[in-house]
Amino acid sequence: MADLSTNFSGIKSPNPFWLASGPPTNCGEQVMRAFDAGWGGAVWKTLGEPIVNVSSRLAAVDYKGQKMTGLNNIELITDRPLESNFKEIYEVKKRYSDHAVVASLMVESKEEWKEIIQRAEDAGADGLELNFGCPHGMCERGMGSSVGQEPKVLELITSWVMEYAQTPVLVKLTPNTGDIVVPGIAAVNGGANGISLINTVKSIIGVNLDTLVPLPGVGGQSTNGGYCGPAVKPIALYMLSALAREPKINIPISGIGGISTWQDAAEFLALGATNVQVCTAVMHYGYRIVEDLNDGLNNYLDDKGMVSVSELIGKAADNVTDWGDLDLNYGVVPKINEDTCIGCQLCYIACLDGGHQCIHTRQSLCWAHHGESDHGVNPRIEPGPAETHNIGTTPVHVPFVDEDECIGCNLCSLICPVPGCITMEEIPHAKGRESWNERIAKGLR
């Protein structure tokens, strides 16, 4: 039983799973139910001058029958009176002293920041998260992502906050920026105690093809929203790793973006997040998912012989490098297991049309168009055997790989529907390691 408890810049929680600021943390009653379900912390729905929302507010991307692989929202910050929110924070903290309650804040002037910080801390918040990420609505009012996109403004407001804050301060970054490291450093320079990322990605999620109004529709109109959910996880993982690799960023990072399972969470932790925040998956399935998040992470840590979450944090970060430092002499080729192959030939067509024409189903002419193997207009006869086996009475071809031509891209193994049928195996080579940077250093290209 590994130790799941975490300490984020002094904010302690029984596990690394916090609810991200959003609809699941809109009120005290919700947050208390979440804590009862097992969540370690909650970042409150962003507090600021209450706003008026529109209807409708959400729209989703479904993929192949899977609902909500991506979610888009145009909801703004809290629409409830600040007084109610602070009172509820107080009540929650009174009852759940071991859990983390972080107040997400978004206001404009220095005076407003001073006042809201004081009220949040008086209510008992364990920390503050500055919402510099929201890419819809609030940014039109000079807040949210319009701050996160301007490093100088971000640094200035952070420094204002640090003047007044008694509790740890996290700066929540927007991914809607050219280089995430720049606002990250600005947050550090402003004195922040931690960074959380990513906020949602600016997006239009789709168009209603009957009404020709984009989604979500508000009357006959729509606007851009913020995109989140499983679809954005890779963007978040990259941004997290970019910050984790940057020496100037020496404060903890709270990972956010499409986390639905314990594996997702473990990936964020391994790339350098100190804890994680979840919102969309809870909007889809409810607070109850935290049971498996905790249980699965626990089993994983036990399996790997790690006694605490902190042992996992950053373990994969050093394995991310610049492309120029990758070994150009390393190679893999696919091995197709003829016994388990079902003959769907998805690898064949994928390689033929979207790869490098190195998988064949029968003796055929081969044009390979890549690097040294470029035959141009001169095909060569592909020699391999055309294995067939039967499904019922129908003979199907088992594809085979021209290993000499294969460039080892992984595509076939990615699309193969049979578990373990196509494996990418390392080609031993005697040349030794050589990266592009090393070649450049030697005067090569």
Add this chain to the structure above:
Amino acid sequence: MKMNYQLTENRLETKFHDVKPLYSVSEAEIEANRCLFCFEPPCIKACPTEIDIPGFIRKIASGNIRGSAETIFRSNILGTSTSRVCPVEESCSGACVYNDLDNKPIQIGRLQRFATHKAMELEIKTDRPLFLPSEAVDKKVALIGAGPASLSCAAYLALEGVQSIIYEKNNLPGGLNTTGVAPYKLMAEDALDEVQWLSKYGVQIQTGIEIGQDFTLSQLLDENDAVFLGIGLGQDTFPGIKGEDLDNVWGATELIKKIKNDSNFELPIEVKKVVIIGGGNTAIDISRELAILGVSEVDIVYRRTENVMPGYKHELIHAREYGVRLLESYIPKEILKGSDGRLQLLTQKTNSSTESIHNADWIVMAIGQLKFAGEIIPELDLDDSGCVIVDETTKETSIQNLFAGGDCINGGKEVVNAVADGRDAAHAMLKNWGIYPVNSNLKNREQ
């Protein structure tokens, strides 16, 4: 041309439930999304009409229902009925690569039913037909028998502007779809709806007209550019044993037709036990139908063993679920009338002299049907079994411009085989006339 075929309401077939009901939208979406979209897919190879199966399934998944149905109909114009009648376990779904993954194969028949059914609803809703038949050409074809083979041939010709008239001796068109298919798969009214739909695209049918009685073959050949023979098979054959002419001894297809089409045909309450003689799919079908209708004991008496039975394994499994028993290796010798008035089937065990008596209220002969093409057209070349010999590709018979397809050339296969024959014959005729079909797919189009 609007045709009206009236079925009476009090048909026994209306008591059956659909075994594979129409998918709901979400069921179809989930199943369609399961399809791997194989390249060079074995399901297509296993389909006699070579429907682009992954193609139509992908269109269901994308919500392009109209396009999905068009993909189906371009290869199989009877895609509606075949989606329900086809033994998919033995053909497309049986070839699905998922079988090799120990996974449930894609339910191709049910997806096909969904696409065709929904597309026909859309046709009405949007008042936009699925096909735009070509302008009339100066060609005329007569077709004999309004079963699946002729319907397919006539439809594919009509879609290219050829005048196509089907002559049917019965009152109802549709062939076995109307008279023979197990009602839990397809009811007569659905078969007739399909015929009605085809008439919209120019297929003309005249019922109650019989070759030999109302016209001769040479008349038809003179008056038309080509003639298509889709006469199917004839009456049930009997084994030629003593007592087979007794009351309560039935021919299987005769009995099935009564169940499907006849008004007020009832299964008498005193029929408690039925013995069926045969080992093919007709034997299994009638056994299951009678079991569903409430006959408490239904035995199939077969002269060989289960492993060599021509009937499909999956059909036998389903029949057994209704309590049907298979008695292997019994050769029927004689039918007697017992002192209680019931029938007694005397059998002998194969390779033995052991005789048994099987009591029965009814005995049903399901050992085959008469091949009668030679009777009505004596000059036709037939094979030893009495099937019409045709060119494999063109389906042309030994008589020039006379084409044939369906059960009369194959001795009794599936509806889908008849559809393929009819389509191939239509394409051969069109090729002879230099017409390239624009509303259907040619066979082996990939090669």
